[in-house]
Amino acid sequence: MMIRVRFHGRGGQGAKTASRILGTAAFNEGLNVQDSPVYGAERRGAPVAAFTRISDGEVLERGYVFDPDVVMVMDSTLLDNPTARPLDGIRRRGVLFVNSQTGSSFHGIQTARPDIRVATFDLTGEALSLVGKAVISSATAAAAARIIGLVTDGSLEKAIRSELEELGLNDELIEKNVTLGRKVFASLEPVELSTDEYFVRSGLVPFELIMGERTGTEEITSAGNSNAVKTGSWRIFKPIIDYNKCTACMVCFAYCPESALTLRGDYKPVIDEDNCKGCLICYRECPPKAITLEKEVREF
Amino acid sequence: MLQGMPSQGYYTRKGGEGVLSGSTLMTGNLAAAWGARLAGVDYVPAYPITPQTEIIETIAKWVRLGQMKGKLVQMDSEHSMLTAAGSASLSGARVFTATSSQGLLYGLEMLYNISGWRAPILLVNVSRGLAAPITLEPDHNDVLAARDSGFLQFHAETCQEVLDLILLGYRVAEDRSVLLPAIVNLDGFYLSFTREKVELPKMDTVSTFLPEYDPPAPLRATKPVSHGATVLSGNLYSYFRYRMHAASLEASEVFRKASAEYGGLFGREYEATEGYMLQDAEYVIVMSNSFTTIGKQVVAKLRERGVAAGLLKLRMLRPFPFDDVAKSLAGRRAVAVFDQNLSPGFGGILYPEILASLYHKKNRPQFVLPVVGGLGGKQLTVQELERVFESLRNGPPTFPDRPDPMYLMREDEFDRAKRNIAIASGGG
Numbered sequence: 001m002m003i004r005v006r007f008h009g010r011g012g013q014g015a016k017t018a019s020r021i022l023g024t025a026a027f028n029e030g031l032n033v034q035d036s037p038v039y040g041a042e043r044r045g046a047p048v049a050a051f052t053r054i055s056d057g058e059v060l061e062r063g064y065v066f067d068p069d070v071v072m073v074m075d076s077t078l079l080d081n082p083t084a085r086p087l088d089g090i091r092r093r094g095v096l097f098v099n100s101q102t103g104s105s106f107h108g109i110q111t112a113r114p115d116i117r118v119a120t121f122d123l124t125g126e127a128l129s130l131v132g133k134a135v136i137s138s139a140t141a142a143a144a145a146r147i148i149g150l151v152t153d154g155s156l157e158k159a160i161r162s163e164l165e166e167l168g169l170n171d172e173l174i175e176k177n178v179t180l181g182r183k184v185f186a187s188l189e190p191v192e193l194s195t196d197e198y199f200v201r202s203g204l205v206p207f208e209l210i211m212g213e214r215t216g217t218e219e220i221t222s223a224g225n226s227n228a229v230k231t232g233s234w235r236i237f238k239p240i241i242d243y244n245k246c247t248a249c250m251v252c253f254a255y256c257p258e259s260a261l262t263l264r265g266d267y268k269p270v271i272d273e274d275n276c277k278g279c280l281i282c283y284r285e286c287p288p289k290a291i292t293l294e295k296e297v298r299e300f
Numbered sequence: 301m302l303q304g305m306p307s308q309g310y311y312t313r314k315g316g317e318g319v320l321s322g323s324t325l326m327t328g329n330l331a332a333a334w335g336a337r338l339a340g341v342d343y344v345p346a347y348p349i350t351p352q353t354e355i356i357e358t359i360a361k362w363v364r365l366g367q368m369k370g371k372l373v374q375m376d377s378e379h380s381m382l383t384a385a386g387s388a389s390l391s392g393a394r395v396f397t398a399t400s401s402q403g404l405l406y407g408l409e410m411l412y413n414i415s416g417w418r419a420p421i422l423l424v425n426v427s428r429g430l431a432a433p434i435t436l437e438p439d440h441n442d443v444l445a446a447r448d449s450g451f452l453q454f455h456a457e458t459c460q461e462v463l464d465l466i467l468l469g470y471r472v473a474e475d476r477s478v479l480l481p482a483i484v485n486l487d488g489f490y491l492s493f494t495r496e497k498v499e500l501p502k503m504d505t506v507s508t509f510l511p512e513y514d515p516p517a518p519l520r521a522t523k524p525v526s527h528g529a530t531v532l533s534g535n536l537y538s539y540f541r542y543r544m545h546a547a548s549l550e551a552s553e554v555f556r557k558a559s560a561e562y563g564g565l566f567g568r569e570y571e572a573t574e575g576y577m578l579q580d581a582e583y584v585i586v587m588s589n590s591f592t593t594i595g596k597q598v599v600a601k602l603r604e605r606g607v608a609a610g611l612l613k614l615r616m617l618r619p620f621p622f623d624d625v626a627k628s629l630a631g632r633r634a635v636a637v638f639d640q641n642l643s644p645g646f647g648g649i650l651y652p653e654i655l656a657s658l659y660h661k662k663n664r665p666q667f668v669l670p671v672v673g674g675l676g677g678k679q680l681t682v683q684e685l686e687r688v689f690e691s692l693r694n695g696p697p698t699f700p701d702r703p704d705p706m707y708l709m710r711e712d713e714f715d716r717a718k719r720n721i722a723i724a725s726g727g728g
Contacts, residue, residue, distance in 0.1 A: 023495060027325050035325075036494035040436060060597035062490050062590055064679050202712040204687055209714070210707070219433070220724045228723050 002055040003193060005144050006065045008086040009074035010234055012044040014137025017163055018072070019050035021141035025151045025159035026054040034059045045234025045277045047084040054150060069195045070095045072144050074123070074136055076102075077233050077296070079109070090116050091195035095147055099123040099136065101297050115198075117191060119147065123184065130180045131173070134236050138164070142181035149190030156181055227275060231258070235278025237293040243268055245290035252282035252291065326498045328491030331459040332398065332424045332484070333358035334498075335466025337368050338506045339422075342393040344372040345384040349403040350436055351488035352426040356398060370396075378407035382423075386410060389419035389481075390527050392518035394470065397421065400488060401428035401442045408445060414481050415450025415544060417527045420473035420513070421481045422466060423451065427589070428488045429676035437677020438487040440589065440641040444617075444649050450544050452482040452551055453617040457592045460498050461615070462486045464568055467501075467510055471558045474513050478551045480544065489677060490590035501566050509565055548619045555616060572621035574613040575628055577603055581610025582633040583692040585671075586625075586654055588614040591640060591680050598685040609689055614650070625657040634667040634692040636706075640674040647705050648672045667695060673708030684708050 005022060009015030016037035023035035037050040051065040066089045076098050078084045090096060092115045098106060100120040110118055123139040138160045145151040160181050164174045248267040260276040261269045269282070283291040326334070332355045336344065344363075346356040362368035375381040378399050389395045399407065404425055414421060425446070427438035443453065452473060454465040462484065469482040486492060517525045531537050555572065563569025576596050578584065587595045592613045602609035612628045614621070629635050635658075639648025651670045658664040671688055674680050688706060 020495065024325060027497070032497060033325060034494060034496045036489070038489065059496070060593055060600060062494070062593045063677075066679075066681060199683075200712075201683055202710040204684065204706075205709045205711055205714040207705070207707045210709070220721060222725050225724045 001057070002053065002059070002061075003070070003148050003150070004061075004065045004068045005052045005054070005070045005072060005148065006068035006086070007050040007052075007072045007074065007140065007144075008078050008084050009048050009050075009136075009140070010044075010078070010236070011039060011042060011046045011048050012135070013048075013074050013236075014135050014140065015048045015050045015074060017137035017167065018074070018140040018144070019052045021138060021156070021159045021163045022052045022144050022151075023054075023159075024163055025141070025145050025155045026052070028155040028158055029151055031056060031150065032059055034061070036063070038064065043234075044279065045231065045236070047078060047081055049084065052144070054148070067091050067197055067199060068094060069193050070097065070144060070147055070191075072140050073098045074140050075236075076100050076104075079106075081233065087113070089199060092198045093117070093193075094195045094198075095119060095191050095193070097121070097143055097147060099140070101125055119143075119188065119191070121184065121187060126183060127180055130183065131176045138177040138181040139184045142184040143188055146185045146188040147191050148193060153182060153185050156185060230274045231277045232272075232274045235276065235296050237278055237280060238273070238296055239271060239276070239278070239280060239283050239291045240294050241269060241271065242290045242292065245288050247288050247290070249287055251285050251287055255281050255285045257281065323497055323499050325495045326459060327354070327493055327495050328456070328459045328462045328486045329354040329426070329493070330358060331462040331498050332426075332466065332486065333362070334500060335424075335463045335484075336370075336396040336422075337362060338463075338501060338503060339394060339396065339467055339470050339510055340507065340512075341370045341396040341422075343385075343388045343395050344370055345375050345381045345388070345395070345397050346372055347375050347378050347381045347399065347403060349378075349400045349428075351428060351492045352398045352400040352403070352424070354492070355424060355426070359396075378403040379410060382407040382410035382414065385421045385423070386414035386417055386419045386481075387519075389414070389421045390417055390515070390519050392513060392515040394474075394513045395419075395421040396424075396466075398424035398426065400426045401430055404442050405430065405445055408449070411446050411449035411451055411481075413528060416540070418479040418544075418547075419481060419527075420470070420479055422469050422473060423481065423483050424462075424466070425483050425485045426488050426492045427485055435676040437489050438589075438640075439675045439677065440485070440639075440649075443483060443485045444641050446483060447618065447649070450480060450548065451618065452478075452480055452548065453485065454482065455485045455588045455615060455617055456491065457588075457590055457613060457615075459486075459491055459494070459496050460568070461570070462491065463498060463500070464562070464566070464570065465615075467506060468555065468558055468562055468570065470513075471510050471562075472551050472555045475551075475554045475558075476516065478547050478554055479516070480547055480551065485589065487590040487677075494590075499566070499568070505565055509562060552616075552619050552621065570615060571624065572614075572616035573624040573628060574615055576611040576613065578610040578612065578628060580608060582608040583635075583689055584610045584612055584629060584632050585636045585638055585685070585688060585692075586612045586614065586629070586650070587638045588617070588650070589640065591638070591674055594680050594682070595638070595685060598682050598689070601682070602686070602689060607689065607693070617650075620653055620657075622657045625654060626661055629654070629658055629665060630661040631663045632665045634669065634695065635665045636669040636671050636688050636692055638671045638673060638688070640672075642672055642675060667692070667703060669703050670705040671708065672705060678709070678713070680708070681710070684710065 007015040019035045023033040027033045035052040039048045123136045260272045429435040456462045473482040599609045637651045
């Protein structure tokens with residue numbers, strides 16, 4: 001028996017911690033576990049993946065989980081993200097879980113992959129109401145633990161406590177997360193996971209093809225191409241400017257680390273929504289408090 | 301139980317230094333830090349670099365909390381770090397340090413000095429592809445750049461091996477018949493940030509296995525000694541270099557004996573190489589480091605289908621285990637050497653070492669296929685390794701000429717790379 005869970009989240013949402021809570025919970029049950037994250041350069045909001053492999057035997061695998069039994073999508077905007085590609089390789093009769101605020105049934109995905117089971121739950125809404133923050137590591141781990149069905153609520157709670165303690169969270173916050181985990185765990189049902197490989201095989205590129213490349217790709221020399229990555233999709237909250245309150249002091253313009261704020265003719269700021277990562281520094285620094293926040297809700 | 305560390309054993313929490321042991325989930329980086337802690341190191345000169353930094357952060361935390369007795373000093377570069385490491389070792393301190401990639405290369409000059417001083421420090425390298433272009437994930441061009449430095453080299457496949465090879469590494473390095481520094485290598489991400497089960501040995505048993513370092517000529521204010529003398533003569537230089545080579549060769553036997561003792565104490569015994577399903581194997585792949593695990597998976601799958609596949613893992617790279625390799629590979633039908641590194645203009649770096657081990661064997665394999673893959677941590681899939689075994693079974697297409705090397709890249713990866721390059725070059 002081997003169960004592979006792949007978590008897709010955004011930097012700061014808790015994907016790595018979720019994979020560890022699930023791993024620790026399964027380890028507490030006496031199972032063999034391997035968990036790991038991939039995140040490149042650590043950037044809040046950027047797509048992150050993490051993996052938990054759980055087995056009653058040896059784990060002879062490493063690195064990226066290409067053929068997950070369960071995929072946990074912590075942010076529904078990742079569903080069509082070309083870097084994250086969360087739907088890739090989900091095993092036949094596997095489970096796709098989406099943290100969703102809209103109650104969508106993801107009909108398009110079900111049509112494309114009628115063999116997989118789609119489960120949804122509003123983890124973020126639950127986290128905001130029970131913890132007061134949009135961090136959903138415990139909630140996601142609880143959902144995954146319930147879906148795979150190998151972990152008791154007791155092992156899960158113990159794992160939430162030990163992993164969040166390791167991160168230095170205070171007792172109050174840890175207990176709120178335990179409550180959140182318990183709520184999510186009780187709200188979902190285990191899924192029978194008798195899955196089969198669903199794999200799009202890809203051939204190997206003969207070296208002559210790489211040798212024969214004559215397109216000037218020895219290096220990437222073009223400058224200013226970071227705009228091509230639309231980091232606007234990384235936002236969890238969007239800053240909104242109230243132009244009646246704005247005094248054109250330009251503080252937000254000076255502080256924006258991404259140059260995603262430009263000034264219009266009257267020196268009041270305009271936000272480049274394609275590239276604003278939602279770091280909210282402008283919101284914190286604005287002297288007249290002319291910036292408010294709006295939760296991003298974008299569905300696939 | 302220590303914070304965040306789940307336990308299936310008798311791993312007790314808080315203030316329990318010396319009584320911690322049992323089976324826990326930990327990353328390769330944490331296992332490396334535990335190696336240093338259990339070895340009771342005296343001095344840790346440090347400099348941060350991804351993906352190694354967690355090792356030093358963990359040790360810094362333990363030192364601050366008084367759970368580890370050694371002294372940690374943050375230096376101004378890897379060059380200074382290694383200079384301090386070698387010098388401290390000459391005074392008789394047990395020294396631990398760690399780096400990755402560019403950091404190792406920045407300190408490379410000092411590696412040759414430290415081995416020449418015969419200072420048995422232990423350096424953990426967390427492999428990361430070398431710039432340029434810049435990446436964070438692993439291949440072995442970094443650690444193999446230090447291949448000829450005189451450092452012993454041990455390469456880990458699992459987090460458990462990281463810890464065990466650090467303890468074994470000190471024991472071999474500090475042996476009077478060796479007195480050479482050692483590198484323990486682990487892959488960034490695939491081990492450094494990956495948690496798996498690790499058995500933590502008991503501190504007092506480790507102290508039995510690894511007593512305090514007893515240097516032959518320690519630097520003392522009251523008793524001056526010199527190290528790294530100027531010789532300015534080829535014959536003196538050659539003499540000392542040959543002596544270093546002899547000591548490195550001697551380390552094979554010292555490792556073997558130490559490992560047997562380690563096995564008796566902790567239940568895990570290591571050889572310079574490890575065979576996986578090697579018995580009666582006709583087609584064998586040679587691998588090292590963390591991707592070996594994926595190789596084992598493929599071999600197990602092929603065995604289920606009746607293919608006589610096997611794997612040989614290189615654990616000790618220096619001294620090079622010629623005899624083990626020759627014994628394991630002679631008589632096989634075909635062998636593939638998986639190099640997770642690239643010497644541009646030549647190919648994989650370990651390939652010729654494997655060939656050199658086999659050349660004088662009468663029953664050497666007729667076909668030794670060079671394979672390069674996993675550069676910069678490029679993912680390795682089961683299907684790619686299946687293709688490698690397929691090539692072994694089909695035999696060399698150009699035999700008896702030199703076999704065409706395989707440079708692994710999947711079509712979907714190639715397409716995606718080209719698409720990314722097009723976006724980056726065209727700005728949209």
